[in-house]
Amino acid sequence: MSAAPDREDILAMLASLDGRPAQDVPELIESMELAWLVHQVEQRYGVRMELDSGQYGRMTTVSGAADVLREVIGMPDEHFRD
Amino acid sequence: MTKGLASPGFELVTSPEWVDEILLRGADDDICLYSGGPIDRGGLRRMVALRQARLAAAGLGAGGSLALRLPPSTAYIANLLAGWRLGAQVSLLDHRLTAFEVDLALGRLAPQVVVEPGRVTSSPLSAFADVEETVTARSGRPAATPHAVIQFSSGSTGPSKVIGRTAADLVAEIERYTRIDGVPLPGERIVVLASMVHVLGLVGALLYGLHAGVQVRPPDRLTGDSVLDAVAAEPTPATVLGVPFHIGLLASVVDPPSLPQLKRMTTGGEPVPAATAAAFTGKYGVPLGNMWGMTEVGVIATDLFGEHRPALTPAPGLSVVERDGELLVSRTESPYVGVSDPDRWADGWLRTRDAGTVDPDTGLVTVKGRLDSQVSVGGLKVDLTEVEATLAELPGVVAAVVLHDDVITAYAQLDAPATAASVQAALAERLAAYKRPRRLQVLDAMPRTTTGKLVRDRSVLRQAAQGVAR
Numbered sequence: 001m002s003a004a005p006d007r008e009d010i011l012a013m014l015a016s017l018d019g020r021p022a023q024d025v026p027e028l029i030e031s032m033e034l035a036w037l038v039h040q041v042e043q044r045y046g047v048r049m050e051l052d053s054g055q056y057g058r059m060t061t062v063s064g065a066a067d068v069l070r071e072v073i074g075m076p077d078e079h080f081r082d
Numbered sequence: 083m084t085k086g087l088a089s090p091g092f093e094l095v096t097s098p099e100w101v102d103e104i105l106l107r108g109a110d111d112d113i114c115l116y117s118g119g120p121i122d123r124g125g126l127r128r129m130v131a132l133r134q135a136r137l138a139a140a141g142l143g144a145g146g147s148l149a150l151r152l153p154p155s156t157a158y159i160a161n162l163l164a165g166w167r168l169g170a171q172v173s174l175l176d177h178r179l180t181a182f183e184v185d186l187a188l189g190r191l192a193p194q195v196v197v198e199p200g201r202v203t204s205s206p207l208s209a210f211a212d213v214e215e216t217v218t219a220r221s222g223r224p225a226a227t228p229h230a231v232i233q234f235s236s237g238s239t240g241p242s243k244v245i246g247r248t249a250a251d252l253v254a255e256i257e258r259y260t261r262i263d264g265v266p267l268p269g270e271r272i273v274v275l276a277s278m279v280h281v282l283g284l285v286g287a288l289l290y291g292l293h294a295g296v297q298v299r300p301p302d303r304l305t306g307d308s309v310l311d312a313v314a315a316e317p318t319p320a321t322v323l324g325v326p327f328h329i330g331l332l333a334s335v336v337d338p339p340s341l342p343q344l345k346r347m348t349t350g351g352e353p354v355p356a357a358t359a360a361a362f363t364g365k366y367g368v369p370l371g372n373m374w375g376m377t378e379v380g381v382i383a384t385d386l387f388g389e390h391r392p393a394l395t396p397a398p399g400l401s402v403v404e405r406d407g408e409l410l411v412s413r414t415e416s417p418y419v420g421v422s423d424p425d426r427w428a429d430g431w432l433r434t435r436d437a438g439t440v441d442p443d444t445g446l447v448t449v450k451g452r453l454d455s456q457v458s459v460g461g462l463k464v465d466l467t468e469v470e471a472t473l474a475e476l477p478g479v480v481a482a483v484v485l486h487d488d489v490i491t492a493y494a495q496l497d498a499p500a501t502a503a504s505v506q507a508a509l510a511e512r513l514a515a516y517k518r519p520r521r522l523q524v525l526d527a528m529p530r531t532t533t534g535k536l537v538r539d540r541s542v543l544r545q546a547a548q549g550v551a552r
Contacts, residue, residue, distance in 0.1 A: 017330070018480075021497050026527060031178070032327060032534060035207050039305040043336050048307060056206050 133164035144169030171225035209300035264386030275324030492519035
């Protein structure tokens with residue numbers, strides 16, 4: 001498995017939702033964008049993410065999402081299901 | 083075969099019995115819903131009876147008024163059906179509204195009972211929430227109209243309007259669905275991604291599914307893999323019902339499994355670009371259907387086999403005509419509550435505010451986008467949708483709204499290196515001078531509704547522009 005997506009990776013994944021440039025992706029992540037981001041991470045890593053509501057709650061910003069993904073991708077057994 | 087609709091006079095259905103006759107009827111062990119596990123009709127009836135007792139205890143009765151502010155969930159379904167079984171009028175509020183917006187709505191509606199989420203334990207990605215609801219009695223007013231359901235317009239075209247639909251009108255829409263070729267058939271499944279609080283998911287999935295014996299099954303989560311898991315979970319044919327965003331989810335799944343159960347995906351909400359449709363059908367090999375409808379009417383026209391894209395066939399029993407470039411749909415009564423608005427409805431015709439054409443030979447309808455106003459500039463007619471489409475297609479324009487605010491005014495979100503000057507120069511190449519926006523306001527982000535539509539309210543856009551200027 002490759003390293004956890006960093007901030008630039010997350011911006012690129014969010015940008016792929018509607019084709020906008022990554023630099024124009026806002027810091028705040030809305031609900032549809034969150035679904036898209038989780039979907040993109042799952043496709044890239046070939047796994048299913050199992051996050052709790054607290055972790056989802058922290059993924060409302062790009063920085064928060066980067067933190068959560070860095071944490072959970074370091075503990076695949078707990079948060080991923082192949 | 084459908085139940086309860088063949089009898090003459092279903093239009094007389096106004097008493098609470100319609101819920102039992104049209105929606106809940108069926109064998110106790112018939113699996114009609116799925117939410118974390120199968121729910122049969124016996125179980126659903128028990129859930130509804132439980133909510134009915136709670137709502138009655140809060141003072142709700144026949145002719146009363148109930149407001150639901152719940153995310154899509156079994157609690158939402160059970161309270162909705164319970165309210166109707168009590169003979170109450172049920173107002174549906176999107177759970178994503180802000181507290182400010184909810185207060186405004188409750189002020190306008192004055193419901194006697196409000197049901198809201200007390201505790202939500204599911205994740206934000208859940209298609210169906212796990213909700214423990216709270217029931218609150220208020221000093222509201224009983225229903226002032228015979229409508230069974232009250233919804234607000236999207237608000238993308240101005241101040242939201244209160245829209246009412248009677249039980250007979252809802253039953254008539256269910257009946258339209260039963261006559262459309264390509265809808266899920268009894269014994270099949272609808273994997274529903276569209277919100278059941280809005281008309282597509284509410285009638286197209288929930289009410290039609292309950293009526294026709296089509297199992298309504300949301301995926302565990304709104305991700306591509308979960309949607310495909312829901313399709314694969316049972317051997318019966320499945321139709322995925324969503325909005326264009328969901329096509330993107332499925333089209334971007336890497337190496338999807340073979341899914342012989344997948345019968346079709348159908349989306350509503352907005353036209354689907356041809357390239358998106360091609361990417362989906364290329365990957366899954368099933369039709370991508372399209373539907374056009376509105377809160378005031380429900381489904382208006384469909385192309386469920388993707389044969390006529392972007393054109394659509396009017397739904398059985400509805401007439402669509404073009405008048406001065408705008409599509410009008412037949413509707414016996416005005417759907418608007420509390421105001422007489424002949425500019426929106428008159429003489430049995432509802433103005434859709436969608437630009438479009440009706441082919442005189444085939445009757446096929448083509449929707450060409452919102453038509454909020456055709457304006458006169460120096461005696462010349464300007465179609466603002468044309469200006470907006472031209473602007474939106476320019477390189478570097480992420481999103482744009484054009485409206486008439488004394489002069490033609492454009493609001494646009496741009497990508498670097500595009501600038502206001504470069505956009506205006508490009509427009510000058512593409513549009514006659516009288517059509518061009520006199521004002522171009524560049525915004526950091528276009529205001530959008532909770533469902534992601536661009537906001538067209540000029541006061542909201544003006545405010546956004548002032549925010550940039552500060």
